Amino acid sequence: MSSQPLRIVVIGGSAAGPKAAAKARRMDEHAEITLIQREPDLSMASCGFPYYVGGTFDDRNMLVCTPAGIVRDPAFYGKAKRIQALVRTEATEIDRVAKTVTYRDLSTGEHATIPYDRLVIATGATPLRPSVPGIELEGVTTLHSMADADALRAVRDEKKTTKAVVVGGGLIGFEVCEALRLAGIHTTVIEKTQQILPFLDPDLAKLVENHVRAHGPDIIVGNGVAELLGENGKLVGVKLDNGTELPCEVAVIAVGVRPNVKLAQAAGIEIGAVGGIRVNPYMQTSDPDVYAVGDCVECTSLVSGKAVRAPYGDLANLQGRVAGQNLVKDGSARFPGIIQTGICKIFDYTVGFTGLSAKDAREAGFDDIETAIISGLDIPGYMSGKLLISKMVADRKTGRILGFQCIGPGDVSKRVAVVAMAIRGKLTVEDMVNADLPYAPPYSLAIDHVISAAQVMDNKLQGRMQGLSASEVKQRVDSGADCFILDTRSPQEFEETRLGIGETLIPLGALRDRFAELPQDKSKEMILYCRISLRGYEAAAILDAHGWHNVKVMEGGVVAWPYAKEK
Known part of the structure; x- marks a missing residue:
């Protein structure tokens, strides 16, 4: 005599919910799975909304299709996955004692109740709307x-x-x-x-x-x-x-958005410190038969150890998969936490980040951090390389990489992905300086941008380089600080673009012959730079060998200078 099929109810049909339902089905062909979705659409690729609005593609169905081009509607879920998908249906109450969910059909207004053995809450997040006059206007x-x-x-x-x-x-x-x-x-x-x-x-x-x-x-x-x-x-x-x-x-x-936790909260499920549903690594809530996934939950930062909110589509899918597996086989999958990695396209730039910014690192309790900003090409100039500007954050005490930001028209995604895995593996700067990454001119420089960032960071940690950010240099200039600013580029580069901050031009190749033009008080602060500050760093090494020890390099050089320049 066969046992009764496992009854699974999933509330929420955007990303995490359908992923949990689909994974549960793959784990258990005989389970009874019901998906309750308030919206008329299912499994929407919401991260694609801006590109549909902007005209990157015109077919709306592409946002709700499988890779094979089949629209993910209730009929698809019923036939392909044997999942009952109720759309335009709102879950109104969870009774954890009776183990039932009450829902309302938004088309008819009728209520019904469904029993569950395991429940998944994937109610997502609600967009924040400032409480200002006129917020309800058309437009x-x-x-x-x-x-x-x-x-x-x-x-x-x-x-x-x-x-x-x-x-x-x-x-x-x-x-x-x-x-x-x-x-x-x-x-x-x-x-x-x-x-x-x-x-x-x-x-x-x-x-x-x-x-x-x-x-x-x-x-x-x-x-x-x-x-x-x-x-x-x-x-x-x-x-x-x-x-x-x-x-x-x-x-x-x-x-921004706020986790949609009303249903869970009304059912007595524990809400965490930053406003999302608290879950363990198996995506279980405070009720072991109730799981929660996606934008409505809190995650643990694997860098700081603190509870954070991370409403990203990729994480929703990962969490849904873990919950779906555990619905059928307890404790067989874990979602340990996140490092907060993100990326977006803004016109010809890509903006990517992973781990902690310098500000976030300090707020998380890392009280002795080092940062390094670099500029450079993603691939060689003869392969039409494009600019990247990056900032790495590390813990001075341990050398552990804490964060990385990268922007520019070059291949940002690859570099952020590499550092994301380095942070996930708790690698140090020393681990990264000799990383064996794929190299060929169509894909990378011989020393990849990420490795360069680690090498600059290593130079700073080992005391071989003193660096200043562009903003720190600007503050010195604006406050009238007594410093000598040296541009080590060529005269042609200097004529095309100069910063106009009282700098002196001495090209790197001429530096050893022109020491007399430098401050003879060798304790005076000197700030050096070039286009990307590689020549600035080389010049700083030369000056240090000749007795000028208070020499700083403006990290990232001219291309990382975000203020007005003289043409």
């Missing part, structure tokens, strides 16, 4: 659902909108900014804090800001939205905290 939207994507795609296709604002300078904000700009809409990004892209440190964030401005959009930092202005129920503009009014017909709110 004010987020980009969180298929309906939002459809509405913004219609704005693009109708070609009536001329001005838009994006409220929020994070990843989603700039993906939306690019999409609207590609649609020919003049777009302004409004960021309440002093810096866009908060996961970057300020030096790199400022370079990205310059890049965005060069492509047309405006960026306003240090100023929030006080009011959304309307006429006859329609958006006509925004009023900023400082009183400035900007006309616009569309405002996209992209100020």
